[in-house]
Amino acid sequence: MTEAREYDVVVVGSGGGAMTGAFLAAGAGLSTVVVEKTSLLGGTSAYSGGACWLPGSQVQQRAGIADSTESAREYLGAILVDPDPVKVEAFLTHAPELVAELEADPALDFEWLPFPEYYAAPGRVSFGRSIQPTNVKRADLPERVGSLVRPPVERDRAGEGGRNTLSGGQSLIARLLDGFLREGGTVLTELPVTGLVLDGDRVVGVAAMTPEGPVEIRARRGVLVAAGGFEGNAALRAEHGVPGDVAWTMAPAGTNTGEPIEAGKAIGAATDYRGVGWFCPGLEQVDGGGSFTLGFRSGLMVDAHGERYANEALPYDRFGREMAQAPERIPSWFVFDSREGGRLPAIAMPEGDPAEHLAAGTWVQADTIEGLAEKIGVPADSLAATVARFNGFCATGVDEDFGRGDDEYDTFFAGGTGPNQALTPCTEAPFYAARFVLSDLGTKGGLVTDERGRVLRQDGTHIPGLYAASNSAASVFGGVYPGPGAPLGSAMVFASLAVRDM
Ligand SMILES: Cc1cc2nc3c(=O)[nH]c(=O)nc-3n(C[C@H](O)[C@H](O)[C@H](O)COP(=O)(O)OP(=O)(O)OC[C@H]3O[C@@H](n4cnc5c(N)ncnc54)[C@H](O)[C@@H]3O)c2cc1C
Missing domain, CATH: 3.90.700.10 (Succinate dehydrogenase/fumarate reductase flavoprotein, catalytic domain)
Incomplete structure (x- = not known):
């Protein structure tokens, strides 16, 4: 190792879940670093519409729609197959708290997005209950924020920069990053995480690779792995029978190849739903x-x-x-x-x-x-x-x-x-x-976590210091996609719960 650095919280990846966790950790006064493999932040989340399935929040109340935690509970109860009830309840309970916490900061602002849910089941809200961050102008953001956010998919694939007005996932990542940097957070780019650092059975950091050689980044409180799925890894897709193809996935080229999930597995973490994606x-x-x-x-x-x-x-x-x-x-x-x-x-x-x-x-x-x-x-x-x-x-x-x-x-x-x-x-x-x-918007099988975002072993005990969210974690919704914003909403909730635990 050529270098060692230490923070309270190390966040691996920079999608919607990662940036929510990072922003909340920094806001709580924890020294926090975001470690991102590519030169840009946001991954597939930056390509997204930014819809967040976060039921029962003040945003839906403001919009006057018939949403509530109770109806969301009924809806999930009708559509999920063999869910973990404790985790589902944690999701439902924390979603409105999270939105309130985020909106308490001037950087974040959401609105209701009419977009029907994906199943005609009891508890469904007509025209949907998803919310999205409001647009933000590039000119109103610090220059560094605008330059770090990955452009929308059609521009990114063409090698072009982002637009003057950031909407959807662009706005989500920009707003969270803006708040994170304002709270003194650190961003390290072009730093792929290759492994986890252990002290006994506790995760105390990550190993990452620089052109000059490997580095260790230490975490006093914990490591949050929120670095996408393994949709960009042909061998892992084949191993777990994920239909589709690396060439057809929506994840930005060179991003989500699953090393952080494999690193968790290598130290004894359980994994689940590995054959499934958001298709x-x-x-x-x-x-x-x-x-x-x-x-x-x-x-x-x-x-x-x-x-x-x-x-x-x-x-x-x-x-x-x-x-x-x-x-x-x-x-x-x-x-x-x-x-x-x-x-x-x-x-x-x-x-x-x-x-x-x-x-x-x-x-x-x-x-x-x-x-x-x-x-x-x-x-x-x-x-x-x-x-x-x-x-x-x-x-x-x-x-x-x-x-x-x-x-x-x-x-x-x-x-x-x-x-x-x-x-x-x-x-x-x-x-x-x-x-x-x-095609797919990412795989959704990964590290098994509990209602606090802690990564679990096969025997149900947790690995101290290791947390996971986003498509790096086995989805709380299993093989089901309840409605628009389910990937981001669940990623954000469990990243937030992980940080709360840290
Ligand atoms: C066009 C489009 C629209 C969509 N719209 C919505 C929507 O409105 N609402 C919704 O909920 N979902 C939407 N989705 C799906 C959603 O965007 C993704 O499933 C979700 O954002 C994935 O989040 P993530 O954090 O797991 O991964 P990502 O957002 O892809 O972020 C992962 C990040 O981790 C980094 N990373 C990977 N490996 C490493 C490593 N080893 N070390 C360090 N960093 C690493 C990657 O480079 C990447 O930047 C949409 C997808 C697309 C393509």
């Missing part, structure tokens, strides 16, 4: 990457047989899970018509240039459905029958096969004018097909 259909890009896509306004998704297999308007994680059910669904083809001038009738982050897609073959175009079928290599009679049947459902307003349009989520993004807003016929030539792969 979504991914519009394939010309470079082979995937783009998180949601909110299909028209068109239909077909498999290699030219057949539909699910309600295309399902919440994206649920659609992604449908894709993962059978190999002939990856890739799928999204068939759409010209009613939006040759653009994809959906929200894809990023969409890419239609002309480049057509040149690369990730999109094809034809004057007839049969011609389209030939270009994408699916049986023409099958695709023609599928589209005809779908168009029939659009005329009657009833999707007899998959119930598209039956749920409030289905119609939230769709602006159709027929008898069913979510069912718009595919009739206007020329026709297009866009290739879709299975």
Whole structure:
């Protein structure tokens, strides 16, 4: 080791959970360092919409919506499979406290975000209960904050800088970082954590790698691992059977490869839910990457047989899970018509240039459905029958096969004018097909933690000094994605509880 430094709290990673923990720790007077692998802060969280599923808070009350801890408890009770009830209760109890604590600081400010929850279950709030940080102007932030926040996905992938107004996840990371630096927190970038430092059975720091050699960063109170999942690690994905592909994940290139989770495992931590991710259909890009896509306004998704297999308007994680059910669904083809001038009738982050897609073959175009079928290599009679049947459902307003349009989520993004807003016929030539792969917003299996964010061993005892949150920890929601903001909301709550314990 060439260097040793010591803080009260060492936070590994810089997503929404990590920065919440860091900000609260520094605010409580603890000397705190954020150790980030790349040159920029925020990871996938900075790409995100910044929606936070933090039920029952003062923000929902201000907005006058029918949200409460009780209804959130009922909702989770209806949808979670075999949850840890103590952790679920800790989440529910602490979410409103956390929002109040954050909003007590001038750096943080949230508003309700209308966005339906992902299951029609008791306790669901119509149009959702998620909140998001309000926008912030770059000019109103210290220069260092603006320069450290990872740009939005479409600009980051293109090698461009961030916008003048930071919204969603950009705002979340910027606001937390602003508060953290103001409280005297330290940020160390380009410092990948490679291992944990032990004193007996207690974690007392992390080992990290610099170009000059390894360094040790010591933690007097504890280490919080909140450094994403392992979505960017092909070997670990294969080992744990995570569907999808490293090339198709939404995590920024070179970020989340799971070393901090493996480091915990190496000292005896239990792990769980390792085959699971926050999934979504991914519009394939010309470079082979995937783009998180949601909110299909028209068109239909077909498999290699030219057949539909699910309600295309399902919440994206649920659609992604449908894709993962059978190999002939990856890739799928999204068939759409010209009613939006040759653009994809959906929200894809990023969409890419239609002309480049057509040149690369990730999109094809034809004057007839049969011609389209030939270009994408699916049986023409099958695709023609599928589209005809779908168009029939659009005329009657009833999707007899998959119930598209039956749920409030289905119609939230769709602006159709027929008898069913979510069912718009595919009739206007020329026709297009866009290739879709299975993407993810991160894996959600990792270190097993308790209701205080402490990392547990297989026998249920905790490892002193080690805490985990975000996608580095096994999700409190298990394999379920309750609603918009569940990744960030749960990450923030358990990071906060971890810091409180420290
Ligand atoms: C377009 C888009 C929109 C989304 N919208 C939402 C939304 O509105 N609400 C929501 O809740 N979720 C949303 N998500 C999902 C959500 O952003 C992620 O699942 C979540 O932010 C992951 O948080 P994290 O802290 O686990 O990882 P990240 O935010 O990816 O942060 C991990 C950080 O840790 C660093 N790191 C990794 N390994 C190491 C190491 N060894 N040493 C040091 N640092 C390391 C990485 O470089 C990275 O900066 C969205 C995702 C995308 C792509």
